[in-house]
Amino acid sequence: MNTDTTPKAGRKEWIGLAVLALPTLLLSLDVSVLYLALPHLSSGLGATAPQQLWIMDIYSFMLAGFLVTMGTLGDRIGRRKLLLIGGAAFGVASVVAAYSTSAEMLIAARALLGIAGATLMPSSMALIRNMFRDPGQMGAAMSVWFACFMGGMALGPLVGGVLLEHFWWGAAFLLGVPFMALLLVAGPVLLPEYRAPGSGRLDLASVVLSLGAILPVIYGLKDIARNGWHPLSVAAVVIGAVFAVVFVRRQRRLADPLLDLRLFVDRAFSTTLGVMLLGGVVMAGTSLVSTLYLQSVAGLSPLHAGLWLIPQNIVMIAAIVAAPRIGRRIPPAYVMAAGLAVAALGLIVQTQAPSGGGVIVVVAGLVLASGGIALPMGLGNGIIIGSAPPERAGSAASILETSGEFGVALGVALLGSLASAVYRAVLPAGAADAVREGISSAGGAPAALDAFTTSLHAVAGVGAAVFVALALLTVAVLRKPQAA
Template sequence: MTQTAPIAVTTTDGPRAGARGWWALIVLMLPVLLVSVDNTVLSFALPEISLALAPTGAEQLWIIDAYPLVLAGLLVTMGTLGDRFGRRRMLLIGATGFAAVSALAAFAPTAGLLIAARVLLGFFGAMLMPSTLSLLRSIFQNRDQRRMAIAVWASAFSAGAALGPIVGGFLLEHFSWGSVFLLAVPVLIPLLIAAPLLVPESRDPAPGRIDPISILLSMGAMVPIVYAIKSVAVDGATLIAAACVALSVVLGFLFVRRQLRATTPMLDMALFRRGTFSGAILVNLLSVVALVGFLYFVSQHLQLVIGLTPMMAGLALVPGMLAMIVAGLVIVPISRSVRPSVVVPAALVFSVVGYLLVAFASDEHGILALVIAFVVLGIGIGAAETISNELILSSAPPAKAGAASAVSETAYELGAVLGTAVLGGIITALYRGALVIPPGVPAEIASGARETLAGAYGAAHELAEPLRTQLWDAAASAFESGITLTSLIGAGLVMAAGVIAAVTLRTPRSH
């Protein structure tokens, strides 16, 4: 019986990029930097947004999740459009729209309008992200160069996450929360100027057709499942949530069947038959769920429980972000001689240890324990995602770089949604279950305190002593009680990612 040869991945014999290629990489890092800054800043701005706009618990989650939800639902569509009409063209359209809507979001007067702005940001953001990664695939055809370029590209996420809290902290201490959205304008203007000069246009010579039914099916498969997860996190299991899950499964099945039957599908489903591609996608998904969930509850803990300013809370997380950057760069030479099925699980062990440090750290270690935990967690995620992103691109044909990049970014953004919805929803549910309202607190104030930790902070300040201190102490204690279980769940997700990597990423070493 003949054995099937392993799926070939791109080798190192492609032409090497010159200086212009590396300058193009710098330009392509700008939208990645922006998206990362935006996500981190918003997490740190959430307490002030909650105090200013008084969102409900569900609205608070939607402020975070509306953007990545729409982004995840449209990434495959936008990736296909980029393959067909030009990836650089989509990048420039997305950058223009993203900058304009960011300026509008900065002045949103209500939680509902801010959520609407986040929806539009997701629409234009879906044009940005697949374009950057797929353009790297066409610029850096030599695999060694591409692996380093992807490590640098991925480091922009970490750099933005590190820069976001510092810049955002400064803005939040001197200006209103809306100022964090205005960061998009000075970041995207250089992109709009430099990209036409430095970044070559690329497209698929045989692109998938534009299929409105497939677009609707892909959105229909994404939105209900995330809504169901959010609904369960806020309101518990309901018939509506179950119906949404069923709808998502049915529409997802119809989408896959339509792609398999199409002569030129919008998304080439054959990509998912490659173990390295599917495995790397799952590693990205679970890693981002763990990372975003960690940032969701730690940012609130540092500011509201420990009492740090937004800037000081951001500085506390900078060592972890720097560790993520360094790990992504250091892993490149190691990956030349160690198989992905070994190096990725080994890296993720660090992230598991980071979560366990949070789960079992004693109260007296406070900030130091969180800083060390995030450093260890960042080492694992930075190394693992560099390898998984490179495998996603190298496993796909160059002409399908846009579609492959879109799937990779879909996993990333879906992970961001699930990180907030699942881990954020769990800790919110645990908080509500553990909160004991002190006797004497008026019913309307007690209702606000039960919604979120930020709601309790605002509610406590409406009371006179000693009820103010009693309510806040009860809220802080309830929030902290949920961190242990949430951290253990995060550790379990990372362990699952490590097992998947060990089983699926068994590709030959590249030399």
């Protein structure tokens, strides 16, 4: 592509990017704030333990389940239109959630929030594809968009703490209302409309099949992460896999499919998507085990553990923003591979953590890993969206977001299971039942601290090996431009 003749984005587009970043910031802020609000709202609504889990999980279930449908729907009916509809729905559902009078009402409101949230992220990413035609500007815009998402995760505990100190738990949900009001006012003025030409009708059978494929798998993976490998969770994953096979077969037969499988033929698209998926798996698993180490081995309170995690978020945001700039001077494949190598180094550092007093080692490893993985993430969003045809940008964005949801669920389930297996395997034969049950119930027993530290080393070692393999794959596949 000759970027010299590609039109450059102006002031209106960059201001529009700020409008698109609002829902992104809100979605991540909303998730992280809820973790702090959960004890307060559970007390206020009398929520049982299973209801608390559904309050937390139903949002991610609905979000993951409807991303593919909403990404394609935006391509067909108009991306700005769907974004504004989703923003209005999110605002209304936020008010319902804030003033819920029962746990069941809040669960229903959270489900609606998840469906509305599924309209926001693919639409906003696809609109960036339309607004920023120049590849360099598009990469920079994507990195800013993703940095806002990470910024919301970092700000969530601070904002949540302030809100819950001065207001009731419902304020955590009302936080999104002014954001969405601003989106509804500024969106029609600053954001362009785009509708893919010649789009057919939405295939409802494909929508049902996609939900049947995604929802059981996400449920099964979450249940495995929480309760271990049980017949119900494994059956859910298998059922989802069967639906996925049927879904793929149907997409191949349709003239206008819900999910265009031709996107995966593009080498840059499929390789970058795979790198980001597996990178998400590793980071989700290592973050989980690292957080458990800080609290259960190092003895930090949840608040202090959260404060120790702030540096990694800051470094990640900075690296995401810097990635496109670096990628204009150095071939992106080498920037991505270098970032993966740095991430591997960070996890190798974690393998040296002692069973006592290892906070600095664990946090330093997380900072290196987060800063390193931010480089392929910062470039990967732009590569994936940019490699898709403009009329399929919404579909590409939905695939990217869905893979992110799967990455987190897979990472927590698989690497969490690995940590549990190693923990139990290295415990002394005569360890008490409470110690064998897990580090959280071990009461600081020295054998448990040593065993969990060994499990941290195992997870970090596996993660480092995956990152090294991904670095080699990135250079091998992406260093040469793909033939037209």
